[in-house]
Amino acid sequence: MHEWSLAEAIISAVFSIVERENLREVKEVHLRLGELQQIEVDILKFALLQMKTGKLSNAKFTVRTARAKFKCRACNHIWTFREMKIPSDIKESIHFIPEVAHAYIKCPECGSPDFDVIQGRGLWITSVKGVK
């Protein structure tokens, strides 16, 4: 249920944005979710629904998932998280802390553990729409 702690962080961040932008009410919150963290979107949305209060009460949350992609620093090969066969216990560790992928994943082309997550790492608030 890592989704709950992330939902709490989203709500807290949106309240900060509300204060900074001086919004009276929030209508929409757009989120981009990296596939690497393997968040259950339904649970995240449910948690957000339970937690939204005050100026966020009527806010709609939309979630767009970004595919996780890696690029090898040694040979420049690009590959996706989806194409890898990873045991569920390791997937769970990556779910909690996505950078843990660096302990388990290697470039399928050259075997180097030195790679970048070029897309789909974490969770971002891409926009907040509201009424001033």
Next chain:
Amino acid sequence: MYDPRISIIEKRLKKIGKVIAVSSGKGGVGKSLFASALALALTKKGFRTGLFDIDFTSPTTHIVLGAANLSPRESKGLIPPKIYGLKYMSLVFYIGNRSIPLRGADLSNVLVEMLATTLWGNLNFLVIDMPPGMSDLLLDVIKYVSKTHFLIVTTPSKMAFETVRRLMNLLRDLKVPILGVIENMKMDDSNYVEREVKSLGEKFLGEIHFDSGLEKALGDIKSLLKTSFMSEIEEAILAKNPEITS
């Protein structure tokens, strides 16, 4: 684009009285052992204490505590396991004994993720075992953990102290509170470190003598508590420097 994790960190650390970051300019000065022993000593004194190992690429405090087989519980966040009453968190719970090569931005991401999702609850002290040096994690701790006080560990070596001098200068530039300097693994009666620390206007917190029996006690808290290393932390450091626990 806004990273929502940042805004929850303050709330996660709200019920922590004081954060003590055990740091050094270089590795090999006994920082992790000191951080673990300090956390145990504070727990023994009855303080609610946590230990957070953020030497992410080379964690070792689990070896000191014999805590490798523990794991955090998940309940709307990560609840650190307890050992000897001490709340303990380390990346080792997720990587075991595997190598984890992390570049600067990845290290920052691990720290932010763990700060945002670990539920420390109500603590008097959170001891952080810092990685050596002055890279991303030091700057991130200063940026995200506002209650941090630095406790610096060095050995009697001029080489070790040279890196500590640079670290102290940086911390002073950043206006971060420094509790003082511990001289660890003392083997002779030189007062070089004490003199240098005082000349920089910082507090020399005391010395801990090299304890040849310490290695055997690693992984067994009961044995560790009986070492002279531990008694020196309790008697020569904590008892004589009440500001550490104030």
